[in-house]
Amino acid sequence: MRRPLEIKAEEASVRSVVSLTSALESLSSMQIAKTKNKVLISNQFFDEVWNIYKQIRVDVLFNFGRMIDEKPIDKELLILITAKGGLSGDIDQRLIRKVIEHYDENTHDVLVIGHHGSLKLKQSHIDYKYYFELPEKDYINVDPLMDIIKKYEKSRIFYQNYVSLSQQEVKDVDLSEVVSSKGRVADLDTIGNDMVSEKNYIFEPSSYAVAAYLEQSILRLTISQFIYDSRLAQVASRFKAMSAAKERSIENASKLHLEYNRAKRNQVDTRLKESLAGLKKIRAGGAE
Amino acid sequence: MAGEVVQPVPTSEPEQAKSHGGKPTMEVKVYAPFKVYYEGNAYSVSATNDTGPFDILPKHHNFLCMLVPCNLVVKAPEGEKTIKIHRALMHVKANRAVIFMDV
Numbered sequence: 001m002r003r004p005l006e007i008k009a010e011e012a013s014v015r016s017v018v019s020l021t022s023a024l025e026s027l028s029s030m031q032i033a034k035t036k037n038k039v040l041i042s043n044q045f046f047d048e049v050w051n052i053y054k055q056i057r058v059d060v061l062f063n064f065g066r067m068i069d070e071k072p073i074d075k076e077l078l079i080l081i082t083a084k085g086g087l088s089g090d091i092d093q094r095l096i097r098k099v100i101e102h103y104d105e106n107t108h109d110v111l112v113i114g115h116h117g118s119l120k121l122k123q124s125h126i127d128y129k130y131y132f133e134l135p136e137k138d139y140i141n142v143d144p145l146m147d148i149i150k151k152y153e154k155s156r157i158f159y160q161n162y163v164s165l166s167q168q169e170v171k172d173v174d175l176s177e178v179v180s181s182k183g184r185v186a187d188l189d190t191i192g193n194d195m196v197s198e199k200n201y202i203f204e205p206s207s208y209a210v211a212a213y214l215e216q217s218i219l220r221l222t223i224s225q226f227i228y229d230s231r232l233a234q235v236a237s238r239f240k241a242m243s244a245a246k247e248r249s250i251e252n253a254s255k256l257h258l259e260y261n262r263a264k265r266n267q268v269d270t271r272l273k274e275s276l277a278g279l280k281k282i283r284a285g286g287a288e
Numbered sequence: 289m290a291g292e293v294v295q296p297v298p299t300s301e302p303e304q305a306k307s308h309g310g311k312p313t314m315e316v317k318v319y320a321p322f323k324v325y326y327e328g329n330a331y332s333v334s335a336t337n338d339t340g341p342f343d344i345l346p347k348h349h350n351f352l353c354m355l356v357p358c359n360l361v362v363k364a365p366e367g368e369k370t371i372k373i374h375r376a377l378m379h380v381k382a383n384r385a386v387i388f389m390d391v
Binding site: 038041042045046048049052056138139196200201202203204205209210213214217220221224 | 319320321322323337338339349350351352353354377379386388390391
C-alpha cells in the first residue's frame with residue numbers, strides 16, 4: 001500500500017483539476033449563453049435578407065458570383081470549420097473523421113478554419129491547401145474565403161451544429177445547394193405581390209447589379225452563419241467535456257480520499273501492533 | 289436620382305400614414321447581424337449609392353439599392369443620427385426603410 005503522504009499529495013493535485021475544470025465549465029456556460037443570444041439575434045437579420053433574396057431570385061442556379069466566361073477549378077473544395085484550440089471535446093475529431101470518409105486527394109482541395117483542425121489534419125496525413133484562423137469577433141470578414149470559393153467548381157462545407165447543450169452534430173453540405181435551396185420558392189403563387197421585380201421596385205444602379213450583389217451577400221451571410229453555428233457548437237462541446245472531466249476528477253478525488261483514510265488507518269494499526277508487540281515483549285521480559 | 293430629393297410616389301401597398309407633430313414619418317431600421325444602430329420613426333434617411341447622394345422620404349416607392357461607403361443620416365423626431373457605412377443594402381417598402389449593414 002502507498003504511503004498516506006503520497007496519496008494526500010495526489011489528492012491535492014486532483015482537487016486542483018476539479019477547481020480548474022469547474023472554472024472552465026462556468027466559463028463555457030457563460031460563453032454558450034452569450035453566443036446563443038448572438039446567434040438568435042443574427043438569425044432575424046439573416047432571415048430578413050434571405051426573404052428579399054427569395055423574392056428577387058429568378059433562377060435556381062447559384063454560380064458563386066462568377067463571371068460567365070470564368071472557368072473554375074475542376075475540383076471540390078472541402079471547407080472545414082474547427083475550433084481555435086483544444087479543450088473542445090471530441091467534436092473536431094468527429095468532423096475530421098467525416099472529412100476522411102469523403103476525402104480523395106485527386107478530386108479535393110482542403111481549406112481549414114481553426115488551428116485545432118489543422119493539427120488534426122496533419123495527424124491524419126491530409127495536406128490542406130488553405131488555412132484561416134477561426135474568427136473570434138462578431139464581425140467576420142469572409143471575403144478572402146469567398147475569393148477562394150469562387151475559383152472552385154464545387155464547395156462542400158463541414159461544420160458543427162448546436163442541437164442542445166448535450167448534443168452537437170457534425171454536418172456537411174454543398175454550399176451551392178444550400179444557397180439554391182434556401183433561395184428556391186416552392187410555389188411562385190405564394191409570393192404574389194411580394195415579388196421583387198422592376199415592375200414594382202426601383203433598383204439602383206440596376207436590377208442585375210442588385211441581384212448580383214445580393215447573391216454575393218447571401219454567400220457571405222451563409223458562410224458567416226456556418227461559422228457562428230460552429231462556434232456555438234464548439235463552446236457547448238467544451239462545456240460538455242469540462243462537465244465530464246469535472247465529474248471524473250471529483251470521483252477520483254473521492255477515491256483518493258478513501259484510499260488516504262485507509263492508508264492512514266493502516267499506518268496507525270501497524271504502529272499500534274508494533275507498540276503492543278513491544279509492550280508484550282517488555283512484560284514478558286519483566287515476568288522472567 | 290443623384291443629389292436630388294426623391295419625390296414620394298404612391299404605391300399599391302397598404303400603408304399606415306404616420307406623423308409626428310404634423311410631419312409625416314416612416315419606420316426606419318438600421319442594423320447589422322449583431323447590432324441595431326437605429327430603430328424607430330424618422331422624417332428622412334439620407335445616404336449615397338453608385339448614382340450619388342439621395343434621400344428617402346415617407347411613403348417612398350418600393351426601392352432596393354446597394355450603398356457605397358458613406359455617412360447615413362437618419363432625421364428623427366428626437367434628433368439627427370449619423371451612422372458610418374462601409375457596405376450596406378437598403379430596402380424600402382410599405383413606408384419602412386431597412387438598412388442591412390455589412391452584407
